[in-house]
Amino acid sequence: MEILSLLTDGFVIVFQPLNLGLIILGCALGLFIGAMPGLGSVNGVAILLPMTFIVPPTGAVIFLAAIYYGAMYGGAVSSIMLGIPGASTAVATTFDGRPMALQGRADRALITAATASFIGGTISVLLFTAFAPPLAAVALAFGSPEEFALMLLAFATFIGLGGDDIPKTLFSIFIGLVLSSVGLDIISGQPRLIFGDIPGFYHGINFLVLAIGIYGIGEILWTIEISGGEVNVAQAKLSFRRMVDGLRGMKSLLKATIMGSFLGYFVGILPAAGATPGSLMAYGVAKATSRKPETFGKGNPEGIAAPEAANNAASTGSMLPMLTLGIPGSPTTAILLGGMVIWGLEPGPLLFVEHKEFVWGLIASLYVANLFSLLLNIGLIPAFIWVLKLPFTILAPMIFILCVVGGYAPTKDMHDVWLMLIFGVAGYLMRKLDYPMAPVVLAIVLGPLAETSMRQSLIISHGSPMIFFNRPIAGTIMIVALVLLFMPAIKAVKDYLARRRVSDPSA
Amino acid sequence: MRRAELVMALVMAIFSAYLMWKSAELPIGWIPGEGPGGGAFPFWLAGGMLLCCIAVIVRWVLRASPPSRSTEPYMDRHALQLFLVGAGALAVLIGSIHFIGMYGAIPLFLVFYMRFIGRHPWTTTTMLAVVTPVVTFFFFEIVLRITLPKGYTEPLFYPLYDFFF
Numbered sequence: 001m002e003i004l005s006l007l008t009d010g011f012v013i014v015f016q017p018l019n020l021g022l023i024i025l026g027c028a029l030g031l032f033i034g035a036m037p038g039l040g041s042v043n044g045v046a047i048l049l050p051m052t053f054i055v056p057p058t059g060a061v062i063f064l065a066a067i068y069y070g071a072m073y074g075g076a077v078s079s080i081m082l083g084i085p086g087a088s089t090a091v092a093t094t095f096d097g098r099p100m101a102l103q104g105r106a107d108r109a110l111i112t113a114a115t116a117s118f119i120g121g122t123i124s125v126l127l128f129t130a131f132a133p134p135l136a137a138v139a140l141a142f143g144s145p146e147e148f149a150l151m152l153l154a155f156a157t158f159i160g161l162g163g164d165d166i167p168k169t170l171f172s173i174f175i176g177l178v179l180s181s182v183g184l185d186i187i188s189g190q191p192r193l194i195f196g197d198i199p200g201f202y203h204g205i206n207f208l209v210l211a212i213g214i215y216g217i218g219e220i221l222w223t224i225e226i227s228g229g230e231v232n233v234a235q236a237k238l239s240f241r242r243m244v245d246g247l248r249g250m251k252s253l254l255k256a257t258i259m260g261s262f263l264g265y266f267v268g269i270l271p272a273a274g275a276t277p278g279s280l281m282a283y284g285v286a287k288a289t290s291r292k293p294e295t296f297g298k299g300n301p302e303g304i305a306a307p308e309a310a311n312n313a314a315s316t317g318s319m320l321p322m323l324t325l326g327i328p329g330s331p332t333t334a335i336l337l338g339g340m341v342i343w344g345l346e347p348g349p350l351l352f353v354e355h356k357e358f359v360w361g362l363i364a365s366l367y368v369a370n371l372f373s374l375l376l377n378i379g380l381i382p383a384f385i386w387v388l389k390l391p392f393t394i395l396a397p398m399i400f401i402l403c404v405v406g407g408y409a410p411t412k413d414m415h416d417v418w419l420m421l422i423f424g425v426a427g428y429l430m431r432k433l434d435y436p437m438a439p440v441v442l443a444i445v446l447g448p449l450a451e452t453s454m455r456q457s458l459i460i461s462h463g464s465p466m467i468f469f470n471r472p473i474a475g476t477i478m479i480v481a482l483v484l485l486f487m488p489a490i491k492a493v494k495d496y497l498a499r500r501r502v503s504d505p506s507a
Numbered sequence: 508m509r510r511a512e513l514v515m516a517l518v519m520a521i522f523s524a525y526l527m528w529k530s531a532e533l534p535i536g537w538i539p540g541e542g543p544g545g546g547a548f549p550f551w552l553a554g555g556m557l558l559c560c561i562a563v564i565v566r567w568v569l570r571a572s573p574p575s576r577s578t579e580p581y582m583d584r585h586a587l588q589l590f591l592v593g594a595g596a597l598a599v600l601i602g603s604i605h606f607i608g609m610y611g612a613i614p615l616f617l618v619f620y621m622r623f624i625g626r627h628p629w630t631t632t633t634m635l636a637v638v639t640p641v642v643t644f645f646f647f648e649i650v651l652r653i654t655l656p657k658g659y660t661e662p663l664f665y666p667l668y669d670f671f672f
Binding site: 051053054165166167168170171174175177178181182185187188190192193195217220221224225391393394396397398400401404405408409412414417418421424425428429430432433434451454455458463 | 553560651
């Protein structure tokens, strides 16, 4: 019952007027950001993080988490109304959402998406409340070898489960790590990789510069190219009666919703997976277990309920390893983690001991944010439709300006703004060639932590790498990580052998 | 697309080699009893980057990755135009901040982008070009106390500073 009393304390923090206001503002902003084609939670959190220096750290993290949550709801809106996913996490929602909108059932689709998101969010927050404290308690025993092993595991999941082009995924991880090592060497204090003594590199490359570059500038350049300017907004008829009918219809969708919630939550915990694959998997499973799989893709509301429940559940799931272990489960939580480090709230098991009120305030805020997102989502549907009609030639320059000012604010150095432009352009050009961007952001956030924990471990062991394998927890994690790392290689060899057997029957 | 894939891999390979050369300024070897030296972490990771670029090039030769098989152009004329205008305007915006400051550059950028690319009416354009810098000023300079660069326009702000601080 200790959890309940801690959670009550958390709600006391959340119901302070400032924090409550921040949650409502965050949910509303998140909903709009999510609803705009091309922009998702990660863009919103990256671009708006510098603006949160205005409030105390607890409020800032609660605000960013509310944006994260709201964006998961909002993503469905443009998937349904425009047929363009509002964020990559809402790709699966277009499959049935768009057909429903074209059949004149856009209101039903929007309400299904909102309610399913709410159920997914609630289930996942309950799971989060139950799992986080015990996990953090176990993690308290972790030292630097375990930390390093966990980070290796985070990178290994990208390779083992990522499925993208493997050399390119690896390249993204490596370049993120190298960029994170620019600046002063943490152990010896010597400057390194300062590129001919450019003073701007002495303080290192701030992760925000990279995140805003890639997810602000790069993303807008990408969206400008993809959308080309033309959008076609579907019509939505709204009335109280139709809303109540929509809510009644949820009963038949409960199975798909609950299944999506659990699936999304557990997929979300994995570092490389997150909400996008979570929602696609939920769609697939809902289709496979449905009584009428042939109606999927033609406007079956189950095809909206499952992925929408899953992407909200996954966003909560990805916060679990971030808060308890200090390993982010998605690019958005990687940026949140970087922000928390700036505010002196280093995520990890100690957070649950040293900043108890903060942790429980954040958990309680998820319950509240979930409720407000639902209410705002349904109440603001007409406003979303207006925003979707906003021409991109107004949105794009405004976001560019936010990026430039936001990139300048944390360090007050124009050097960082130029660097951000370079990252944005390079990120855009590389993304066109299938280089994944999420590992870069994860790597630049985790890089300094990974290097410190590795070198501290080696100093403890007087230079013997066996320290990562001698300790039971570190050893187990290392072995899992190594298996994941080599999985693609093993698979390639197997495929090669299988092909040889086919082409050469005598062997 | 096929040519772009190769060019990107080659450019990145050269960049990796440059990073390796730069990291080697600090000890990259194993210091007995202490573990790797200060330059080892970036050096070997940059080495990893180089290996990945080589793998991408090998896959390019074998036509194993989707971009190396694609016959579509990397950027068609229209896309290239959009990219050059977008990124170019942004570069001019950032460059001009050094001279005319944030509050000179933002309105000019908005006027250019909204009026000449978006073809929005002058009323909307002027409104946003005036409101945006004012909101930025109040949010950053007054509330957050973060002074944004002003370049040669700095003296114009002295009366405002006197008024607010």
